[in-house]
Amino acid sequence: MSIxxxxxxxxxxxxxxxxxxxxxxxxxxxxAAARKLASRVAIPGFRPGKAPAAMVMKRYADSIxxxxxDHLVQDxxxxxxxxxxxxxxxQPHIHDLKFEEGQxxxxxxxxxxxxxxxxxxxxxxxxxxxERTVSDxxxxxxxxxxxxxxxxWAPVEDRPLEGDLxxxxxxxxxxxxxxxxxxxxxxxxxxxxxxPGIEEVIMELAPGNTLERPVKWPDDFPDESQRxxxxxxxxxxxxxxxxxxxxxxxxxxxxxxxxxxxxxxxxAVRTDLTDAATxxxxxxxRQKLLDEIIGANPFEVPPSWVGQLVDGYANAYQIxxxxxxxxxxxxxxxxxxxxxxxLIVETLAESENLKASEAxxxxxxxxxxxxxxxxxxxxYAALQKGGRLTELERGLTEDKVFKWLFDRNTIE
Numbered sequence: 001m002s003i004x005x006x007x008x009x010x011x012x013x014x015x016x017x018x019x020x021x022x023x024x025x026x027x028x029x030x031x032a033a034a035r036k037l038a039s040r041v042a043i044p045g046f047r048p049g050k051a052p053a054a055m056v057m058k059r060y061a062d063s064i065x066x067x068x069x070d071h072l073v074q075d076x077x078x079x080x081x082x083x084x085x086x087x088x089x090x091q092p093h094i095h096d097l098k099f100e101e102g103q104x105x106x107x108x109x110x111x112x113x114x115x116x117x118x119x120x121x122x123x124x125x126x127x128x129x130x131e132r133t134v135s136d137x138x139x140x141x142x143x144x145x146x147x148x149x150x151x152x153w154a155p156v157e158d159r160p161l162e163g164d165l166x167x168x169x170x171x172x173x174x175x176x177x178x179x180x181x182x183x184x185x186x187x188x189x190x191x192x193x194x195x196p197g198i199e200e201v202i203m204e205l206a207p208g209n210t211l212e213r214p215v216k217w218p219d220d221f222p223d224e225s226q227r228x229x230x231x232x233x234x235x236x237x238x239x240x241x242x243x244x245x246x247x248x249x250x251x252x253x254x255x256x257x258x259x260x261x262x263x264x265x266x267x268a269v270r271t272d273l274t275d276a277a278t279x280x281x282x283x284x285x286r287q288k289l290l291d292e293i294i295g296a297n298p299f300e301v302p303p304s305w306v307g308q309l310v311d312g313y314a315n316a317y318q319i320x321x322x323x324x325x326x327x328x329x330x331x332x333x334x335x336x337x338x339x340x341x342x343l344i345v346e347t348l349a350e351s352e353n354l355k356a357s358e359a360x361x362x363x364x365x366x367x368x369x370x371x372x373x374x375x376x377x378x379x380y381a382a383l384q385k386g387g388r389l390t391e392l393e394r395g396l397t398e399d400k401v402f403k404w405l406f407d408r409n410t411i412e
Contacts, residue, residue, distance in 0.1 A: 003019060003021050003079050004018075005018075005080055006018040007023050007084070008108065013301060014111070014113070014303070015109075015111050017080055017109045017111070018044075018106070019106065019107055019109050020081060020104050021072050021104055023102065023104050026105050029069075029071050031064075032068070033067040033071070034057050037067070040399070061274075065099070068076075072205065074108070076109075077111075087112040088113065089113060089304065090108050090111075090304040092110060092112075094109060094110075095108040095110060104128075112303065115299050119280070121296050122348070122405065122408065123408040124409065127288040127292065127409070127411060132277045132280070139270055139273065142269050143248060143269060145247055146178050146256055146269075147248060148245070150255065150256075151244060154241060156240050157206070157241065159204070159205065160237070164189050164190075165243070166186070167185070167186050167237075168187065169182035169235070170185050170198065170233065170234070171183070171233065171234045172231050172233050173232040182236065187201065189202065202237060207240055208238075210237075211234070212232060212233050212234045214231065215230065217229045217306045249337055287341070290341050291342060294337070294341075294344065297344075300395070301340055305330075306336045309339060310327075310328045310331055310332055323400070345397070348404065349397050349400070354397060354401050355397050356397045360396050
């Protein structure tokens with residue numbers, strides 16, 4: 001007496017397996033469920049656990065059937081994994097379940113298989129590293145961003161200009177033409193926070209004034225039902241604030257940080273930009289090399305892993321529910337490449353003994369402590385509290401894997 005297992009179809013990383021559980025095993029599971037239930041239920045006229053099995057089976061048939069089925073499916077799943085030597089990548093799905101009295105239990109099991117990554121070729125590739133120097137324009141833009149961060153806003157009584165911060169009461173007419181009470185909005189003019197027609201109305205007003213006028217909604221407005229429509233709007237301009245940027249001088253440099261002069265600040269900013277460009281070039285060359293390895297060593301990846309990564313990024317980017325399907329379609333190729341990348345790094349770390357050791361982690365923590373002016377114990381505790389030790393270990397492992405790859409491939 002054993003479970004019948006019949007592989008039906010392989011679809012990428014997904015396996016479809018027909019499972020049939022014989023009647024004898026089904027009856028045994030139902031009897032076990034009945035005994036378990038009888039020990040904890042009270043039936044009038046009988047002491048707990050002493051009611052006849054037939055009575056328990058009749059009175060609690062649905063509960064017994066559900067519990068027996070749960071155990072049968074779980075046991076069958078473990079049997080499938082063991083006999084078919086499957087390493088499951090996610091929770092399985094049950095399809096076409098049949099559970100009728102006096103008949104075997106049967107269902108089709110859909111299970112995603114953890115991919116077996118075989119890297120037949122990891123050497124002999126040639127990739128180009130793009131070196132990029134920081135331009136004077138990039139330096140200027142970064143310094144301007146620093147000035148923007150320390151800008152001050154002062155009230156003015158003039159009509160607003162592009163770049164001004166305005167506070168307005170804004171109301172749009174309903175379908176019947178009624179204009180309701182307005183809502184307050186703070187808008188930086190010219191920053192795309194309001195449609196152009198409304199910004200035009202605002203810029204015609206002096207503080208304290210109100211204007212009603214029809215405004216046409218843009219042809220490319222996100223809500224398609226509102227595109228090209230004209231609506232009456234009422235705008236009351238409450239106040240106008242104009243931005244003032246600090247002078248780019250030695251005093252500004254001292255305000256930004258521990259810099260004696262503007263030249264020292266410029267040097268530090270250029271160094272930061274150069275370091276960022278280097279990291280970007282490093283990431284690019286790593287991805288180029290991995291793309292070569294992926295092309296030479298194709299393998300399937302579990303769709304659920306890709307889906308989880310897509311969902312994670314959608315949540316991180318706060319993608320609205322109505323736009324998630326489009327986001328998933330556009331982002332799925334990137335997510336799939338990321339899953340492949342992670343599997344290759346993991347496989348090489350395992351096969352070539354490149355996982356970060358405790359000594360590697362200790363050395364990195366000591367390095368971080370020296371940069372921060374703290375003792376290693378403080379840094380370790382902070383990383384542990386923030387749940388970042390695993391991230392640190394993963395980063396060190398990746399560095400070792402890519403060093404191993406760079407030594408065996410050509411980087412021009």
